[in-house]
Amino acid sequence: MKTSKTTEAPAMYETENDISLQRRKELNTLLNQRLASAVDLQMQMKQAHWNVKGPNFIGLHELFDKVAEAVEDYVDQIAERVVQLGGVAEGTVRMAAARSRLVEYSPEIAEGAAHVEGVARALSTFGQEVRGSIEEANTLDDADTADLFTEVSRGIDKWLWFVEAHSQAAK
Numbered sequence: 001m002k003t004s005k006t007t008e009a010p011a012m013y014e015t016e017n018d019i020s021l022q023r024r025k026e027l028n029t030l031l032n033q034r035l036a037s038a039v040d041l042q043m044q045m046k047q048a049h050w051n052v053k054g055p056n057f058i059g060l061h062e063l064f065d066k067v068a069e070a071v072e073d074y075v076d077q078i079a080e081r082v083v084q085l086g087g088v089a090e091g092t093v094r095m096a097a098a099r100s101r102l103v104e105y106s107p108e109i110a111e112g113a114a115h116v117e118g119v120a121r122a123l124s125t126f127g128q129e130v131r132g133s134i135e136e137a138n139t140l141d142d143a144d145t146a147d148l149f150t151e152v153s154r155g156i157d158k159w160l161w162f163v164e165a166h167s168q169a170a171k
Contacts, residue, residue, distance in 0.1 A: 015086040023140050028087030030136050035078045035091050036099035041126045042071040044105040048119050054112035067159045074152045081148055116166045127156040
């Protein structure tokens with residue numbers, strides 16, 4: 001089996017999209033970086049879903065699965081935006097593992113509260129990345145990509161709220 005060791009981005013495809021080629025290349029780099037973290041985030045949510053234990057098992061098991069499903073939709077939207085701009089979505093698990101900026105999710109976690117903490121940390125980190133990407137997309141004069149990242153950011157904040165509600169005590 002032949003494997004490629006190069007990290008050079010694939011060539012851009014021709015498109016009638018009016019964003020300049022240079023900007024589309026920069027946007028594709030940005031989008032593919034977020035795609036890597038989104039794929040990683042999705043699998044981290046599944047890791048928590050599969051391995052949660054304890055008295056809140058069923059509630060957390062179902063919550064983590066719903067988060068994973070929502071993140072799967074974000075993965076798809078980000079990847080499709082790359083392709084709309086003439087790029088190649090680079091979303092394999094190996095590509096994501098090599099590029100993700102998320103902290104590795106510990107396989108040692110079992111208890112529900114520890115998963116809540118790990119999931120919240122992953123969501124928060126990804127949310128921070130996405131908010132930075134909104135600004136980068138605006139700088140590149142692409143309101144559509146900025147809007148996509150805004151939608152993702154809103155969703156991540158909602159899921160972070162749902163997860164953190166499991167660890168926040170009433171005052």
